[in-house]
Amino acid sequence: MTKISPEIEIEENISIESVPLVSADVSFASNCFPKYKLGPNNQILEEPKEDSSGLSLKEVVEQETTQLSEQHKRLSVRDLASKFDKNLAAAAKLADEAKIREVASLEGHVLLKKLRDALEALRGRMAGRIKEDVEKAISMVEALAVKLTQNEGELIQEKFEVKKLANFLKQASEDAKKLVNQEKSFACAEIESARAVVQRFGEALDEEEKCSPKSKTQDVDGFVEEVQEARRIKRLHQPSKVVDMEHELRALRSQIREKAILSVKIQKELAMSKRAEKNKSCMYAFDGSETLGSCLKLRPCSDAAPLLSKCLIQWYRVSPDGSQKELISGANKSAYAPEPFDVGRVLQAEITSIGQKMALSSAGPIDPAAGLGSYVETLLRKSSSEFNVVISQMNGQDYSSNSVHSFNVGKMRIKLCRGWITKSREIYHPSMQLCGVRGDGNAAAKSLFWQARKGLSFVLTFESERGRNAAIMIARKHALDCNVVLAGPDDRV
Numbered sequence: 001m002t003k004i005s006p007e008i009e010i011e012e013n014i015s016i017e018s019v020p021l022v023s024a025d026v027s028f029a030s031n032c033f034p035k036y037k038l039g040p041n042n043q044i045l046e047e048p049k050e051d052s053s054g055l056s057l058k059e060v061v062e063q064e065t066t067q068l069s070e071q072h073k074r075l076s077v078r079d080l081a082s083k084f085d086k087n088l089a090a091a092a093k094l095a096d097e098a099k100i101r102e103v104a105s106l107e108g109h110v111l112l113k114k115l116r117d118a119l120e121a122l123r124g125r126m127a128g129r130i131k132e133d134v135e136k137a138i139s140m141v142e143a144l145a146v147k148l149t150q151n152e153g154e155l156i157q158e159k160f161e162v163k164k165l166a167n168f169l170k171q172a173s174e175d176a177k178k179l180v181n182q183e184k185s186f187a188c189a190e191i192e193s194a195r196a197v198v199q200r201f202g203e204a205l206d207e208e209e210k211c212s213p214k215s216k217t218q219d220v221d222g223f224v225e226e227v228q229e230a231r232r233i234k235r236l237h238q239p240s241k242v243v244d245m246e247h248e249l250r251a252l253r254s255q256i257r258e259k260a261i262l263s264v265k266i267q268k269e270l271a272m273s274k275r276a277e278k279n280k281s282c283m284y285a286f287d288g289s290e291t292l293g294s295c296l297k298l299r300p301c302s303d304a305a306p307l308l309s310k311c312l313i314q315w316y317r318v319s320p321d322g323s324q325k326e327l328i329s330g331a332n333k334s335a336y337a338p339e340p341f342d343v344g345r346v347l348q349a350e351i352t353s354i355g356q357k358m359a360l361s362s363a364g365p366i367d368p369a370a371g372l373g374s375y376v377e378t379l380l381r382k383s384s385s386e387f388n389v390v391i392s393q394m395n396g397q398d399y400s401s402n403s404v405h406s407f408n409v410g411k412m413r414i415k416l417c418r419g420w421i422t423k424s425r426e427i428y429h430p431s432m433q434l435c436g437v438r439g440d441g442n443a444a445a446k447s448l449f450w451q452a453r454k455g456l457s458f459v460l461t462f463e464s465e466r467g468r469n470a471a472i473m474i475a476r477k478h479a480l481d482c483n484v485v486l487a488g489p490d491d492r493v
Contacts, residue, residue, distance in 0.1 A: 058202065058205045058206075058209075061198060061201060061202055061205070062202075064198065065195070065198050068191070068194060068195070068198070092166060108148050109145070109148060112141055112144055112145050112148065113145075115141055116138060116141045116142070116145075119134055119137050119138045119141065120138065122134050123135060123138065208220075282358050282359070282360045283300060283301060283302040283304060283305035283358065284298050284299065284300055284301060284305060284308075284349075284351060284358065284360050285298075285299055285301045285360070286298065286299075286349075286360065286362060287299050290338075290347075290362045290363060290364065290366055290367065291338075291366065291367045291368070291369060292338050292339070292340065292342070292343055292366060292367065292368050292369040292372065292469055293338075293369045293372075293445060293465035293466065293469060294337070294338065294445060294465075295335055295336070295337045295444055295445045296335065296336050296337075296338070296347060296362070297334060297335040297440075298313070298334045298335070298349060298351070298360070306353040306354070308334045308351075310353065311351050311352060311353040312332070312351070312352040312353070313332050313333060313334060313349060313350070313351055313352075314327065314328075314331070314332055314349070314350045314352075315328045315331035315332070315336045315347060315348070315349050315350075315438075316328060316347070316348045316349075316350065317341070317342060317345045317346075317347065317348075318345060318346040318347070318348050318361065319345060319346070320344070320345065320346060320365050322346075325348070326491075326492055327490070328438060328488075328491075329438075329488065329489045329490035329491070330438040330439075330488070330489060331438040332438075333438075333439055333440035334440055335439075335440035335444060336349070336438065336440075336444075337436055337437065337444040337445040337447075338366045338436070339435055339436030339448075339469070339472060339488075340469055340472050340473050340476075341435070341487070341488075341491070342366045343365075343366050343367070343368050344365050344366065345365055345366060346361055346362050346364065346365055346366075347361070347362045347366060348360065348361045348362070349361075369465070369466065369469060371466075372466060372469060372470065372473075375466065375470055376470050376473050376474060379470060379474055380474060380477065383410065383411060384408055384409060384410035384411070385408070385409045385470070385471070385474050386406055386407070386408050386409075387406070387407045387408075387409070387462055387463075387467050387470075387471050388404050388405075388406065388407075388462070388463055388467075389404070389405050389406075389407045389416075389460040389461060389462055389463075390402055390403070390404060390405065390460070390461045391405060391416075391423075391458055391459070391460060391461075392441075392443075392447060392459040392460065392461050393457075393458065393459035394457070394458055394459075395455070395456065395457055396457070403418060404418070405417065405418045405423065405460075406418065407460060407462075407471060409471055409474050409475045409478065410478065411478045411481065412427055412428065412478070412482065413425060413426060413427040413428065414426060414428075414432075414434075414450070414452070414475060416450075416452075416458065416460075423458075424452040424453075424456060424458070426452045426453055427482075428478065428479040428482045428484040428486070429453075429484060430484060431451070431453055431454050432450075432451060432452060432453065432479070432484065432486060433449070433450070433451035433457075433486065433487065433488060433489060434448065434449070434450050434451075434472060434475050434476070434479075434486040434487070434488075435448065435449055435472070435487060435488030435489075435491065436448055436449070436468070436469075436472065436488075437449055437459060438488070443461050445465045445468070446461050446462045446463070446464065446465055446467075446468050447459055447460060447461045447462070447468065448460055448462070448468055448471065448472060449488065
């Protein structure tokens, strides 16, 4: 339970005693004590000064005392205790009803036993159809006894629950009463303390009224000057201090952001320089841009380099810090076209020839294609996206026809068709695979591999690199919404 601590309007006047005196060498518009009133959240608001003389300081204090007593009445917490008492009375009523039902259940057992005994005695004296009717009546009485027993079990369980609820409400009511009394005593103590302060302040004003008018005017003027000076300092300097701190905080954040960007840039350059040092000893180099949508090809840069056709090649994805290295299954040719999974990672090719192994890494992580993100966001707003493709292979065999097909990527399924003829239409499921082609064909950057289901796969060539990468990203996003991860063969996701 939250502690109720009333905000007392006189706190600002009380704190004046602990504030060091401020220089009174200040000019003011008037010498009278300013009018003020309580605004929202018990905030003291000054009213515009008028030429005529306002209320005296004693009248202002009396108004604050009246408002304080009204606020004390609003802070009553007796309603909370009354709610707990009502709930406890309801629980006691339920317990009484359960007792009445229990007594009625016992009387029912007695009546059923007497009825059964009477029917048993009657059955011994009857014969024929009347005896059968008596036996049926006895069976009905036994059924009623079983049902009554079941009702008794339910009644016992209900009685246990009601008793448990009554104990809980009783304990809660006692705890609530304790907390209410405690909080009430705290509030009363604070209010009495405030009243004592107000009373002392009123007695001091009474003494001041008995003094000479000249000394009274001087003391009140000095008091008014100190209060107004303190308020002016609070109003003018504290907001400016907060604004200055906010400006400093923004400047520090911008500096931290700049230093973080610089740190990332330096780390990237350092990693690139390290990889460049390692690549100097390699007899091969990469041809092609290290961005999504391009194709990286290995080429020998030394006459002593073995022919690539006689070497074993394997491509890997490596994290920027070099801590994780993932084999790209099927990427064992001299060329590789990066796919969306490769963005932000370093590509590495291992070349093995006559027992000698060489590793060649890209200069840095693969960069995303320019404008691809906004293009994908636009397509994701649609219910489905359609791309023109040509089937290059089907189930690992070259496809004879070069006709244009439609590759439709929807939120629930992928469809490949030509006009009204549907080649494949599959919903997203765990056995489906989708990735970029991992070969060294001329159109590797425009092609993707799609396994619709086990035993049915296609290699599709798109009109552009952007279309191929957008189709992969959209399909993976929709599949992920269906709790399916679309990746290539043996990819770790």
